[in-house]
Amino acid sequence: MGAPLAGVKVLDFTHVQSGPTCTQLLAWFGADVIKIERPDGGDATRQQLQDIPGVDSLYFTMLNHNKRSITIDVKHETGKEVLWRLIRECDVLVENFAPGALDRMGLTWDAIQAANPRLILASVKGFGPGRYEDCKVYENVAQCAGGAASTTGWRGDKPMVTGAQIGDSGTGLHLALGIVTALYHRVQSGRGQRVDCAMQDSVLNLCRVKLRDQQRLARGPLAEYSQYGEGIPFGDSVPRAGNDSGGGQPGRILKCRGWEQDPDAYIYFIAQAAVWKPICDIIGEPDWKTDPDYASPQARLPHLNEIFTRIEAWTMKHDKFEAMDILNAYDIPCGPILSMKEIAEDEALRASGTVVEVDHPTRGSYLTVGNPVRLSANPVTVQRSPLLGEHTDEILRDVLGCSATEIDAIMWSGAVGSTPKIAAE
Numbered sequence: 001m002g003a004p005l006a007g008v009k010v011l012d013f014t015h016v017q018s019g020p021t022c023t024q025l026l027a028w029f030g031a032d033v034i035k036i037e038r039p040d041g042g043d044a045t046r047q048q049l050q051d052i053p054g055v056d057s058l059y060f061t062m063l064n065h066n067k068r069s070i071t072i073d074v075k076h077e078t079g080k081e082v083l084w085r086l087i088r089e090c091d092v093l094v095e096n097f098a099p100g101a102l103d104r105m106g107l108t109w110d111a112i113q114a115a116n117p118r119l120i121l122a123s124v125k126g127f128g129p130g131r132y133e134d135c136k137v138y139e140n141v142a143q144c145a146g147g148a149a150s151t152t153g154w155r156g157d158k159p160m161v162t163g164a165q166i167g168d169s170g171t172g173l174h175l176a177l178g179i180v181t182a183l184y185h186r187v188q189s190g191r192g193q194r195v196d197c198a199m200q201d202s203v204l205n206l207c208r209v210k211l212r213d214q215q216r217l218a219r220g221p222l223a224e225y226s227q228y229g230e231g232i233p234f235g236d237s238v239p240r241a242g243n244d245s246g247g248g249q250p251g252r253i254l255k256c257r258g259w260e261q262d263p264d265a266y267i268y269f270i271a272q273a274a275v276w277k278p279i280c281d282i283i284g285e286p287d288w289k290t291d292p293d294y295a296s297p298q299a300r301l302p303h304l305n306e307i308f309t310r311i312e313a314w315t316m317k318h319d320k321f322e323a324m325d326i327l328n329a330y331d332i333p334c335g336p337i338l339s340m341k342e343i344a345e346d347e348a349l350r351a352s353g354t355v356v357e358v359d360h361p362t363r364g365s366y367l368t369v370g371n372p373v374r375l376s377a378n379p380v381t382v383q384r385s386p387l388l389g390e391h392t393d394e395i396l397r398d399v400l401g402c403s404a405t406e407i408d409a410i411m412w413s414g415a416v417g418s419t420p421k422i423a424a425e
C-alpha cells in the first residue's frame with residue numbers, strides 16, 4: 001500500500017508559517033506538494049532569522065519538508081500560463097496571501113472552477129467576513145483577536161501571547177483537515193470546493209474552554225481560579241488565570257529543587273480529586289484526608305493557595321524528574337517543565353521520531369519536529385526542504401509534460417528562475 005495521499009497533487013502557494021504548516025502535513029501523508037515561489041528570493045522566510053549567512057533559515061527548512069520547489073513569476077505572462085497549466089493538473093491549491101491578492105493575480109474562484117472543477121481551493125486569512133476581513137495578520141494578532149491573549153498571563157498585568165504558534169500552525173492544522181475532508185467529499189461529488197480558515201476562528205476554537213468560562217461567569221464566580229480562594233471579585237469577562245489549571249482539577253506550576261539557578265526547575269502538579277489521599281501522605285499532611293475543610297474537592301477550593309504552598313514545600317525538596325518518579329508511582333498527574341534544550345536532547349523523543357535530525361546540502365544537519373500524527377500503516381520519513389527552484393525543470397517536465405525545447409523557451413522568457421546545482425548528497 002502506498003502513502004495515504006499518494007497521487008494527490010497540491011499546488012502550494014503558501015508562505016511564512018500558517019500555509020506551509022498545512023502543506024507540510026499533506027506532504028508527510030504522501031501528497032506531491034509543489035511549492036510555487038517567486039524567483040527573486042522565494043518564500044520570505046528563507047531569508048528571515050538566518051543563523052548561517054546565505055543559507056535557508058531554520059524558519060523555512062522546518063516548515064517545508066517533503067516538498068518540491070518551482071520558481072514562477074506569476075505576474076509575467078509566461079509565468080501566468082505555467083501557473084494555469086499547473087492549476088489544470090492539480091487537485092488542491094493552498095494559499096495564504098493577503099486578502100484580495102489571489103483575485104489580483106486573476107485567480108478568482110470562478111476562473112479556477114472553469115479551468116478545473118475538481119480543484120479544491122484552500123485559504124488561510126487572518127479574519128473571516130466582517131469588519132477586519134481586509135486586514136493582514138500575523139501570529140500574535142490572531143492570538144489577541146481570538147481570545148488567547150486576554151485569558152493568558154497574570155491578573156492585574158498585561159495580556160500575554162503564548163509561545164505555541166496557535167494562530168499560524170494552529171490554523172494550518174485546521175486547514176489540512178478541511179482539505180482532506182473536501183478531498184473525501186470530492187470522491188462522491190466529483191467537484192472541488194473552497195476551504196477557508198480564519199486565524200481568529202482557529203485561535204478561538206483552541207480557546208473554546210474560555211468561552212465556556214465566560215458563560216459560567218454569568219452564573220457565579222469561577223471557583224477553580226485562584227482569585228476565588230483569594231477573595232478577589234470577578235469582573236464581567238474571563239480573567240487571566242496565571243498557571244491555574246484550565247480543567248475541573250486544580251493545578252499549578254510549583255518550584256522544584258534548584259529553581260534558584262535553573263529557570264525551568266518547576267513541575268506542573270494537578271491535585272486530582274481521585275488521588276487526594278496519596279497526595280496528603282506524600283506531602284506529610286495525612287490529617288487533610290479526613291479534615292472536613294480539605295477532604296472534598298468543593299471544601300478545598302477556598303484553600304487552594306494554602307494547599308499548593310504546602311505541596312510546593314515538598315516539591316522544592318526534589319528535582320523535577322525525581323518528583324515525577326515519586327508522584328507517578330501514585331498516578332498523580334504531573335509534568336516537568338522541559339526547556340527546549342532538554343527537549344532537543346531527549347533520547348526518547350529522538351527514538352520516537354518526534355525530534356528528527358535532517359541533512360541539508362547547504363546547511364548541514366539540523367533538528368526538526370517530525371510528523372506528530374502517526375498512522376500505523378504509513379510511517380513517514382522526514383525529507384529536507386527544497387532549495388529555491390530546485391525542482392523547476394523536473395516539475396515542468398514531469399507534471400506539465402513539457403519538452404526540452406519548451407522548458408528552454410520558458411526559462412528564456414524570464415518567467416521562472418534557474419534550477420540550482422547541488423553537489424551530490
Ligand code: COA
Pocket residue numbers: 015016017018019036037038039072073074075096097098099100101102104105124125126135136137138139168
Ligand atoms: N510571483 C509574483 N508575485 C507573487 C508571487 C509570485 N510567485 N508570489 C506572491 N506574489 C505577490 C502577491 O501577488 C502579492 O502581490 P500584490 O500585493 O500585488 O497582490 C505580493 O506578492 C505579496 O503578498 P502578501 O500576501 O500581501 O505578502 P505580505 O508579505 O505583504 O504579507 C502576510 C504577509 C502573512 C501578512 C499576508 O500574506 C497575510 O495576511 N496572509 C493571510 C494570513 C496569514 O496567513 N498570516 C500568517 C502568516 S504565517
